[in-house]
Amino acid sequence: MAPKKEPAKTNVSKDDLLHYYREMLLIRRFEEKAGQLYGMGLIGGFCHLYIGQEAVVVGLEACAKPGDKRLTSYRDHGHMLACGMDANGVMAELTGRSGGYSKGKGGSMHMFSKERHFYGGHGIVGAQVPLGAGLAFADKYLGNDNVTFAYFGDGAANQGQVYETYNMAELWNLPVVFVIENNQYAMGTSVKRSTKSTTLFGRGLAYGIQGEAVDGMDVLAVKAAGEKAVAACRAGEGPCILEMMTYRYRGHSMSDPAKYRTREEVEKMKTEKDAIEHVRDLLLGAGLASDEELKAIDKDIKEIVNASAEFAKDSPEPDLSELWTDIYA
Amino acid sequence: MAIEILMPALSPTMEEGTLAKWLVKEGDKVKSGQIMAEIETDKATMEFEAVDEGIIGKLLVAEGTAGVKVNTAIAVLVQEGESADAAPAPVAAKAAPVAAVAAAPVAAPVAVVSKASADWPEGTKMKTMTVREALREAMAEEMRADPTVFLMGEEVGEYQGAYKISQGLLDEFGPKRVVDTPITEHGFTGIAVGASWGGLRPIVEFMTWNFAMQAIDHIINSAAKTNYMSGGQMGAPMVFRGTNGAAARVGAQHSQDYAAWYSAIPGLKVVMPYSAADAKGLLKTAIRDNNPVIFLENEIMYGHSFEVPDLPDFTIPFGKARIWREGTDVTIVSFGIGMRYALEAADLLAKDGISAEVVDLRTLRPLDYDTVLASVMKTNRCVTVEEGFPVGSIGNHLSAVIMERAFDYLDAPVINCTGKDVPMPYAANLEKHALLTTAEVVAAVKSVCYR
Numbered sequence: 001m002a003p004k005k006e007p008a009k010t011n012v013s014k015d016d017l018l019h020y021y022r023e024m025l026l027i028r029r030f031e032e033k034a035g036q037l038y039g040m041g042l043i044g045g046f047c048h049l050y051i052g053q054e055a056v057v058v059g060l061e062a063c064a065k066p067g068d069k070r071l072t073s074y075r076d077h078g079h080m081l082a083c084g085m086d087a088n089g090v091m092a093e094l095t096g097r098s099g100g101y102s103k104g105k106g107g108s109m110h111m112f113s114k115e116r117h118f119y120g121g122h123g124i125v126g127a128q129v130p131l132g133a134g135l136a137f138a139d140k141y142l143g144n145d146n147v148t149f150a151y152f153g154d155g156a157a158n159q160g161q162v163y164e165t166y167n168m169a170e171l172w173n174l175p176v177v178f179v180i181e182n183n184q185y186a187m188g189t190s191v192k193r194s195t196k197s198t199t200l201f202g203r204g205l206a207y208g209i210q211g212e213a214v215d216g217m218d219v220l221a222v223k224a225a226g227e228k229a230v231a232a233c234r235a236g237e238g239p240c241i242l243e244m245m246t247y248r249y250r251g252h253s254m255s256d257p258a259k260y261r262t263r264e265e266v267e268k269m270k271t272e273k274d275a276i277e278h279v280r281d282l283l284l285g286a287g288l289a290s291d292e293e294l295k296a297i298d299k300d301i302k303e304i305v306n307a308s309a310e311f312a313k314d315s316p317e318p319d320l321s322e323l324w325t326d327i328y329a
Numbered sequence: 330m331a332i333e334i335l336m337p338a339l340s341p342t343m344e345e346g347t348l349a350k351w352l353v354k355e356g357d358k359v360k361s362g363q364i365m366a367e368i369e370t371d372k373a374t375m376e377f378e379a380v381d382e383g384i385i386g387k388l389l390v391a392e393g394t395a396g397v398k399v400n401t402a403i404a405v406l407v408q409e410g411e412s413a414d415a416a417p418a419p420v421a422a423k424a425a426p427v428a429a430v431a432a433a434p435v436a437a438p439v440a441v442v443s444k445a446s447a448d449w450p451e452g453t454k455m456k457t458m459t460v461r462e463a464l465r466e467a468m469a470e471e472m473r474a475d476p477t478v479f480l481m482g483e484e485v486g487e488y489q490g491a492y493k494i495s496q497g498l499l500d501e502f503g504p505k506r507v508v509d510t511p512i513t514e515h516g517f518t519g520i521a522v523g524a525s526w527g528g529l530r531p532i533v534e535f536m537t538w539n540f541a542m543q544a545i546d547h548i549i550n551s552a553a554k555t556n557y558m559s560g561g562q563m564g565a566p567m568v569f570r571g572t573n574g575a576a577a578r579v580g581a582q583h584s585q586d587y588a589a590w591y592s593a594i595p596g597l598k599v600v601m602p603y604s605a606a607d608a609k610g611l612l613k614t615a616i617r618d619n620n621p622v623i624f625l626e627n628e629i630m631y632g633h634s635f636e637v638p639d640l641p642d643f644t645i646p647f648g649k650a651r652i653w654r655e656g657t658d659v660t661i662v663s664f665g666i667g668m669r670y671a672l673e674a675a676d677l678l679a680k681d682g683i684s685a686e687v688v689d690l691r692t693l694r695p696l697d698y699d700t701v702l703a704s705v706m707k708t709n710r711c712v713t714v715e716e717g718f719p720v721g722s723i724g725n726h727l728s729a730v731i732m733e734r735a736f737d738y739l740d741a742p743v744i745n746c747t748g749k750d751v752p753m754p755y756a757a758n759l760e761k762h763a764l765l766t767t768a769e770v771v772a773a774v775k776s777v778c779y780r
Contacts, residue, residue: 069527103560112559119526119563124550130516131551134523141479141505141529164516171511326557327595329564329619 012220014288020062020219021279022297024054027078028276029305030087031250034077034094037309038254043094046123047108050078052249055275056181057082059222060149060242063230067144069135071119071128072151074109075181075248079151083116087304091312099315103322126159128152129178133169133239136176147233151179155186157200166207166239175233177226178204178241181216183248188260201243211241217273247273331411332381334404336390336397339368339375341577342629346370347395348403357385359406366392366403371461371632372493383408448610448645449638456639461631463605464494464570467612468532470642472502475530478616481508481521482534482571491536492572492631518544518569522551522621525567530616535571538587538625552621553596568615570624573601574666574716575753575764577629584753586717588665591623592693593721598647599694601625601665605635607691610645618647627666648695652704656686659774660704662727663714664690667765670746671714674770683778693723701727702735709740710777716765719747741777746770 031049038047050057053075061082064070072079080090085101093100093111101111109123119135122128132150139146156162157180169176180200184191191198201211210232214225222244229240247269251258283289336346347369353359359379366377386407390397397403458466472478479502484491486499486509499507510517514535521531535541541548548569556564574586592599598620602608608626615622637643653668654675663671668689675685686704690696705711711731713724724745731743749763 101560102558102562105560106558110558112555112562114559114562119523120555120559122551124546127519127546127551130519130547131523131526134520134525135527136523137520138524138527138529141477141524142527161515161519164511164513165520167511167513168516168520326559326561328598329556329561329566 014283016062017279017283017288018293018297020055020058021276021283021294022301023058023061023082024219024276024279025297025301026087026304027051027054027058027081029301030081030091030308031077033305033309034091035250035254037091037095037312042313043108044096045107046074047094047254048075048252049250049254050075050248052269052275053181053183053216053244053246054078055219055222055278056179056216056244056246057151059219060177060179060226062219062223063226064147064149067117067146068148068230069117069119069132069139069146070149070151071122071132071135073125073128073153073156074121074123075153076109076111076121080111080113080116080118080121083113083118085111085113085116085118087308088311091308092315095312095315096317097312097315098318098322099311103326104318105322105326126152126156126161129156129159129162130165132178133165133174133176136169136174136239137172140172140174145234146175147230148176149179150176151181153186154180154182154184154191154200155189155194157182157203158186158194163203163207166204166209169239170208173236173238175236176239177229177233178209178211178239180241180243181246182243183246185248185252185260187252188256190260199243201241204241209239209241211243213243213245216244216246217269217275217278219275219279330408331386332383332406333402334365334379334406336399336401336403337368337377338399339370340372341579342632343370343372343399345396345398348390348392348397349374351388351392353385355385355388359383359385371459372491373489379406381406384411386411448606448649448651449640449643454639455636457634458605458637459632459634460602460605460608460626461492461494463609463635463637464612464626465496465498467609467616468495469498469501471613471616472498472506475616477528478530478532479506479508480532480534481510481517483510483512483536485509485534490534492628494626494631495534514540514543515547518547519551521567522547522565525552525565525621526555526563531567532616533567533569535569537583538571538573539583539585541569541571541587548591548621548623549594549597553594556620557596564619565621566619568612568618568622568624570612570615571626572628572631573625574627575748575760576627578755578757578760579753580755581752586625586715586748587623588625588693588715589717589722589726591625592696592723592726594694596621597694598622598692599625600647600692602691603630603665603668603689605633606637607645607651607689609637610643611647611691613642613644614647617644625665630666645691647692648697649691650697650700651689651691652686652700653689654685654687656684656708658684658708659710659712659778660686660688660701660708661712661714661770661774662688662690662701662704662724664693664723665715667714667716670765670767670770673767674714674774677767677771678774681775681780683774683780685774690723698730698734702731705731705735706738709738710774711739711743712746712770712773712777713743714746714765714770716748719745719750722747741779744773744777746773
């Protein structure tokens, strides 16, 4: 891995940097709290944490405008927070309470917000890729300039439906950005153990789709790549692929024995490449923010997250009558 | 030696066709592979090539002739110096290898015997149309009415539909709304579900439901479950439609009936019409429904004609069975192509003095339990009829419901007539036995009537 980024290489504003810092920190603290609640038995089933990958979604959300859509896999909490969904509603869904985004009926992997244009939360690996292209199909059909971000992992990148979708997305010139969050492990299987074609973005070239690999631990690099991709989509130039090189600090889910990688590897990423530390260094190094300012943000985030945990504990379980509602629209 | 050229069978279910155009005339020399005629089937217009070389001695069927049966002699091919009159005697009797096996469709419109569940006002002007035309009209009307409705699938556009259901739609609505897809069911079904979330109302045509097994994850996990998983925020307002069940001689991978499979899934609605009026009225309802609707058609039924109400905007609600024939001795419950066996059996049974009430479920989810139970409570006997596999069939489910809710009314156990518990064989005689037969329905009814 490359050494730490040099500070302040772009003309990004102080406000933007503070915003990214805040958003990434919110995701991290939220996820840490979710892990804690899982340990307390308040969250059940599957719980996939996004810690380590925060720069990807925060950098790309910085390129989105109202009306743009996004959807992702089951590792979805970060995407929801980044697109403006309320931390209380997300956390209460994790605890299966009526105050959750799906009234407690979806859970960690199945949350949606039509209002914020977040279309899930998908538990079947790769399914969100054609679904995302379908959202883009609708926008193109309706004649607006919205863009869809379809996020998926390096594991999903081996699913057949991804390539069926590449083919049609390019054929029909759909405004969709395929975001491969390459965190290097599909559950416990490293990219190298699942394919000899390890340049995942390059697979789009067979269908005529341009792509690039991006340092997904650097929110500014993510944003720069995202802006290019989104501009191309809005200009009617069709889909593109961004392979975000990133890393998940935690296990695949809460029940991950972590036998497939070394502790040293994880520590090295944390100390050398951490996305939040990177922005923090940029802010402090360039004198754009003081330690006190950042501490105030830390405190603020902590309060939001603690409040969401309280809300998620206090929100009642769904009424039993909810079992029989929402089966049909 | 003169050779008779016979009307060819150009599809698995073709029994007759129109000799649309001769491309050769008497006296022309033809080479093998040369296109001699254009023949129109109910699915497509096909070019008919010469097999043997020779001279066209005589054209026996004029161009434009409709209803030319498969294996009818349509021309005589002679060799140099030969007379057309030297043709051998017609061979029709020993031929007929293809079509005879598929249960022959009755061309005449089927009349509605009962008014018990009429879906249109009495005195409504009726018109005769095929199931194919009814489906096409339903889609065209809904596409005219709502610009967010679009059709997507393999060969729906330029090819005019593998089974001609979408014929003409590309011309009227253009490629934006009649979307030809590559052969990637998994992918395009996912795209269609996403499009339904994005504000459109997709109609996905599967060339056959067998191919939809590649896409079943999106039908169930993405379309059927999302309204629930999102706490009611977003459903998938869309229709999945195409041919279902056995056609004729197409083998195990193209012959499965999926009625029971999809009916098992909460979040889906499942429709399986029999008549053209139901096909039209129910498809229009399906397109307007805000939920994913599984619409199961049958290739053999496409060419069948029925009376359809001549109304500008005619729909049939889901969850309402139709009593096709009132009776007192036994209730026969069926749906889709199964209705052919049910109605044929009822006719035969009437001759033996058994009065059968025939109920067409029409929609399998929601299912009109009340009509079935009321009928069984009246007749005290029930036989279910469907072409699908026997284990976990719709009939199994109905038997359980009848047992729970009408046990004391039953004078005999319910019998489920189904397809056999085997993959569909290709051999003509085996296929015939793998499918349901009218004789089996008659025997089942006699059994529950202790006759």
